[in-house]
Amino acid sequence: MDGEFAETGLRPPEPVGADDPRVETFRLLVGIVDRLREPDGCPWDREQTLESMTPHLVEEAHELVEAIETDQDESISDEAGDLLLNVLLVARIAQDNERFDLTQICEAICAKLIRRHPHVFGDAEAEDSAQVLDRWEQIKKAERAEADEDSSALAGIPRGMPALLRAMRVSGKAVTAGFRWSDVAGSLDKLREEMGELESALPPEALASLGSPDLASGDWKAIDHELGDVLMAAAFLSSYLGRDPETLLKRALTRFEKRFRAMETDLDGDLQRDLDELVVAWNQVKQRED
Structure with a gap:
């Protein structure tokens, strides 16, 4: 070697x-x-x-x-x-x-x-991990170009990855390539914008339904599109904050399951109650955690 x-x-x-x-x-x-x-x-x-x-x-x-x-x-x-x-x-x-x-x-x-570690095995220097990652991507892109492979900044992200992890990788690579908001506030504004577009895509009968409403296929196509954009914008915001959206969602699910099970215990397994009563029970569980 x-x-x-x-x-x-x-x-x-x-x-x-x-x-x-x-x-x-x-x-x-x-x-x-x-x-x-x-x-x-x-x-x-x-x-x-x-x-x-x-x-x-x-x-x-x-x-x-x-x-x-x-x-x-x-x-x-x-x-x-x-x-x-x-x-x-x-x-x-x-x-x-x-x-x-x-x-x-x-x-x-x-x-x-x-x-890809010339700062360790050669004479290059790297002051922090950000420089290491930037150089890694530069070397990787040059290797792909030399091999006549996909040289896009987004190349090399497996499509089989869990969607939230893939969103984090896509966002990170886009930012490294220069496609970025000036600050986190810009990413948060984008999430608000996508939420507004989702709300506009939801017809009144969808907002008033208790389950999956009976909508025209065109309505569903628009809703699916905007809901997907909301999820992606939320994942991108996590990435901008340097947080792993997959891990954050796992933790949120763990909290929900723990609270839900505690609420079931408090209500002796009977959840066929008014929503107001369930909300009170849910909040009591949260207060005990605090």
């Missing part, structure tokens, strides 16, 4: 020693995955394909995030191991199909990390 960077001024670090316990343990894990995929290995592991691994990767990633949110070291370690196992299975499945292997995966990510 040193030769790859000989003309760039970048200096890869020395690999960790073979006696490093992390190396020994990782070698054992690779050996276990190889054994599982052998002809007389585990039937389930041998049946897996890259496509069949997709839901498992998503599930394990979510379980790791949930473990981190609970701040339990044992759970975090366990779920991180499950995710690592799935990545190694992907590598071995690809190797068995002569597509790529673990060596290529590791070489590619090592080269990428060295290229």
Whole structure:
């Protein structure tokens, strides 16, 4: 790998020693995955394909995030191991199909990390994380242009990401590219503007309905459009404030569920009451939290 960077001024670090316990343990894990995929290995592991691994990767990633949110070291370690196992299975499945292997995966990510950290492995300087992220995006864009790939500032954002996370990434990249409000107030004004457009798109019968109203398809198209814009504007505002909208919504849902369950307990499970009575019960739950 040193030769790859000989003309760039970048200096890869020395690999960790073979006696490093992390190396020994990782070698054992690779050996276990190889054994599982052998002809007389585990039937389930041998049946897996890259496509069949997709839901498992998503599930394990979510379980790791949930473990981190609970701040339990044992759970975090366990779920991180499950995710690592799935990545190694992907590598071995690809190797068995002569597509790529673990060596290529590791070489590619090592080269990428060295290229995109010239302030660590070269002579460039970075005073703060904002400069690091800006340079990362610049290098990434140059690499895409050189490879004749999509060089848009919005390139590289997976469409399969949860919508709120994707909104945060899109907003962040747009801001980095220069498409930004002068301040947070501008983003808040945009949210108010979208709320006004949503209100205008809602016909009187929709505002007066208790559920999904019977509207013409044209009305629904306009409502869906404006409601989507409201959600996006709210996510963009979160991004402008430096907050993760996905995490914020998760926390809000957790609060709602906790309060709702407490209200159910207070009312002995009977929620078939006047709204005013339910609001009083809800506020009592909130007051107890304070």
